[in-house]
Amino acid sequence: MIIRTEQWQHIPLLHVVEESKEHEHIPVVFFYxxxxxxxxxxxxxxxxxxxxGIRVILPEAMLHGDRAESLDDFHLALRFWEIVLASIQEASVLYEQLRERxxxxxxxxxxxxxTSMGGITTFGCLASYDWIDAASxxxxxPAFVRVATGQIAYAERGGRELPILQAERDQLFAALDRVDLSKNPAKLHQRPLFMWHGEQDTVVPFEFTEEFHTMIQPQYKECPEHLYWMPDEEAGHAVSRPGMLGAVDWLAQHLNAR
Structure with missing residues (x-):
């Protein structure tokens, strides 16, 4: 197996593939x-x-890892949604690079x-791109606007004065609304979707994902095998091994299908 550190345009990433399949057109997963x-x-x-048998691209998110800057946790958190929106935009760069290479x-x-922010990014990409064939x-x-509203309310209740002008806040929410899959569930187009979430998660609200699953079930009435919901009543904000294996096997099953 090959693990390569590469840079596609301005985006650092890891490229993982079986050596014997390196130059083949095999299924690809972008994992955030x-x-x-x-x-x-x-x-x-x-x-x-x-x-x-899948090629995997692991991109580095803005302000993380090799792209990190000297920001403390609070100021990094202030830019959470900027990071998510940047990753959604950069997904199209990675896709074009994949084809150019x-x-x-x-x-x-x-x-x-x-996972976590990467899962949020994945939902945003599903709302933005029809070239995605399956997702875990x-x-x-998927509820970008509700999550962002809750984050701001929580910070302000804690006495934090957020250095964000009202115009900037309005601009952010307009951008989030455009890629909020919970407001645009028809954009799924019945594509295979696996969702895992711990019921004890105190970081990303479990109930929003559960509500979304309930909301989209009618969409998948004719192909229920394309939707898999895996709640874990014991888990918090950490993916269990069964959850990880389930997510991987889901992608492999649907991407390797002829």
Missing amino acids: HGFTSAKEHNLHYAYNLAKQ NLADDHTKIGMGG VMMGS
């Missing part, structure tokens, strides 16, 4: 890390995908996945 994490922290997902063509199946989301939320 969480907040304050880094690309290499998801190598266990990449390994388990690559050994099932002759690692994919019109018939190559593309998957996406991520762990501890993510």
Whole structure:
């Protein structure tokens, strides 16, 4: 198995693939890390995908890992949604790079996945791009506007004065609204979707994901096998091994299908 550190345009990433399949047009998964994490922290997902014949691209999110700047946790958190929106935009750069590097063509199946902030990014990409064929989301939320509203309210209740002008706040919420999949569930187009979430999660609200699953079930009435919901009543904000394996196997099953 090959693990390469690469840079596609301005984006640092890890490229993981079985050596024998390096130059083939095999299915590809873009997998996104969480907040304050880094690309290499998801190598266990990449390994388990690559050994099932899938090329895995692990991008570095803005202000993280190799792209980190001298920001404390509070000021990094202030830029959380800027980071998410940047990752959603950069997904199109990665997709075009994939094709320019002759690692994919019109018939190559593309998957996406991520944990926490990476799961949120994945939901935003599903709302933005129709070239994604299947997705696995762990501890993510599709309800961008509701989550952002809750984050701001929580900070202000704690006595924090947020250095954000009202015009900037309005601009942010307008941008989030455009990629809020909970407000645009029809954009899923019945694509295979796996969701794992711990019921004891105190970081990303479990109930928003559960509500979303309930809301989209009618969409999948004709293809219920394309939707898998895996709540974990004991878990908090950490993916269990069954959740990780379930997410990986879901992507492999749907991307390797003829």
